[in-house]
Amino acid sequence: MSVGWLRACALVMLGLFSVSALAKDKTAIVIGGGVAGLTAAYELQNKGWQVTLLEAKPSLGGRSGMATSEWIGNDKTQPVLNKYVSTFKLSTTPAPEFVRTPGYLINGEYFSAADLATKQPATAEALKRYEKTLDDLARSIDDPQNPASSNTLHALDQINVSNWLDRLNLPATARELVNQQIRTRYDEPSRLSLLYFAQQSRVYLGVSDRDLRASRLVGGSPVLAQAFVKQLKTIKTNSPVSTITQDKDGVTVKAGSADYKADYVVLAVPLRALNKIQMTPALDAQHLAAIKGTNYGWRDQIMLKFKTPVWESKARMSGEIYSNTGLGMLWIEPALKGGANVVINLSGDNARVMQAFGDKQMVDQVLIRLHEFYPQARGSFTGYEIRRYSTDPSMGGAYLAFGPGQISKFWRLWERPVQRVAFAGEHTDTLYPGTLEGALRTGQRAASQVEDLAAGKSFEPTKAVPVVAAAAAGAVAAKKGNFFSNLFGGSDDEKKVEPVKAPEPVVPPAPAPTPAPVVAPAPVEAPKPAVPVKAEPAKKAPAKAPVKKPAAKTEAKKATAKAPAKKAEPVKKPATTPTTETKAQ
Secondary structure (H helix, E strand, C coil): CHHHHHHHHHHHHHHHHHHHHHHHHCEEEEECCCHHHHHHHHHHHHCCCEEEEECCCCCCCCCCCCCCEEEECCCCCCHHHHHHHHHCCCCEEECCHHHCCCEEEECCEEEEHHHHHHHCHHHHHHHHHHHHHHHHHHHCCCCCCCCCCCHHHHHHHHCEHHHHHHHHCCCHHHHHHHHHHHHHHCCCHHHCEHHHHHHHHHHCCCCCHHHHCCEEEECCHHHHHHHHHHHCCCEECCCCEEEEEEECCEEEEEECCEEEEECEEEECCCHHHHCCCEEECCCCHHHHHHHHHCCEECEEEEEEEECCCCCCCCCCCCCCEEECCCCCCEEEEECECECEEEEEEEECHHHHHCCCCCHHHHHHHHHHHHHHHCCCHHHHEEEEEEEECCCCCCCCCCEECCCCCHHHHHCCHHHCCECCEEECCHHHCCCCCCCHHHHHHHHHHHHHHHHHHHCCCCCCCCCCCCCCCHHHHHHHHHHCHHHHHHHCCCCHHHHHCCCCCCCCCCCCCCCCCCCCCCCCCCCCCCCCCCCCCCCCCCCCCCCCCCCCCCCCCCCCCCCCCCCCCCCCCCCCCCCCCCCCCCCCC
């Protein structure tokens, strides 16, 4: 009896030891407390992992917006976001009709799309022409996961969006509105790759503004971040990571004076923050080049608070409103105790020009511009809140916005793990970068990859995407003359002025070195405001000021015109949930 009892006890103890050993084997560290990192930590914890989340700042939520409420898309456009809204039982209310389509503030006067058609028909027609040309360009991309699938398409990566817009010859007001929309959703047109702009337009082709602004997430994206936080067991804030050391037994992460050990790591921080972390073994040259060379759109967000609304009652400024006065996209948020708040985005070169200003100086410049059209603004003004993504050293901008030539070098680079480290964050999503949907998707993908790594799956190292010879690409484009002449909106007479010519290789313009905006940008002393943009259905966020000059071309080494290099072969499709859009990290 005693022998049998001892045997049973031994088996029980062995079982308990095995369970604890198994649990010990499933440990992970998530670095970064933005929406992507919170998602990865939540998903791994739900699968039985012991997870420690490290965040450098005292608060969590990353680049979640300051707005008191956030317009979100429906299930069709943002399925992952809506899944978590449902899981956490977060409150939403349907969007009123007037916010489901964009509006415009032109020289202080508010216009709905219908108003614009009747009161400024030339501007309205020009905007329609721009949208149609952009849709045609988007349709030239069959697979948004593989946008550089041909030499002709690859050539678009060597051109900036400002050059393309120049060919459309839009009237001044229309061009200002278009510029403002692009800089708010991405970055300054002169700093943005035309291929990236076309790829993102392809992702949202056929998606209506109504679907993208279908309901209100009461409390905004910070509420979503807090819902994740409540579920997590181990969170360490004020813990900036300095080193990550991988070996055959696991990973050691140093944060402050503490060392944390685990089997795997999820790195969910912006590239500028990643640049401050020393990794052993070091990342390869392509990853290091991407960290330093990938363009981020610049954006600062200011909330001005007023005792009473200072704008005319019919200017129902909510949703997306684009101004031609350098104020960027703005919308009105209800104040909790009466009054009204206006949220204003200074984007692109407008934000760059004001980087040297203190918060109060920046607010004064914006208030001066608003006061010019609404004289009651100063008397009603009570205070402000500000988020300066542009000058935050850990962000270096707002969201990913590939510059000319960068897709050719870095496309889908961060989708694959490097040994025991998986990557997450809006910049690692191919379809919806710069959005809550994209951030959530990458958190899910990284968690799945950690599971796969633990199960013994290996991920092939990412291969450098071959850079197509620009001359060859130009030659192919020239043979198909109609493609480029139609693409650039030129008439048959204008065919001679091809944007890409065979004889002279088009070298990827370097992501322009912070040029001083040619057109006076934001509300600084400059008399002329930045060139704004019109809200256009289905596209995205950050951006920059109206630098009408195309980005200077770098005199890069001539790509030897061998047979047109193989099609850019982006990494295979990511194993993640499907589709769609809203902002975050």
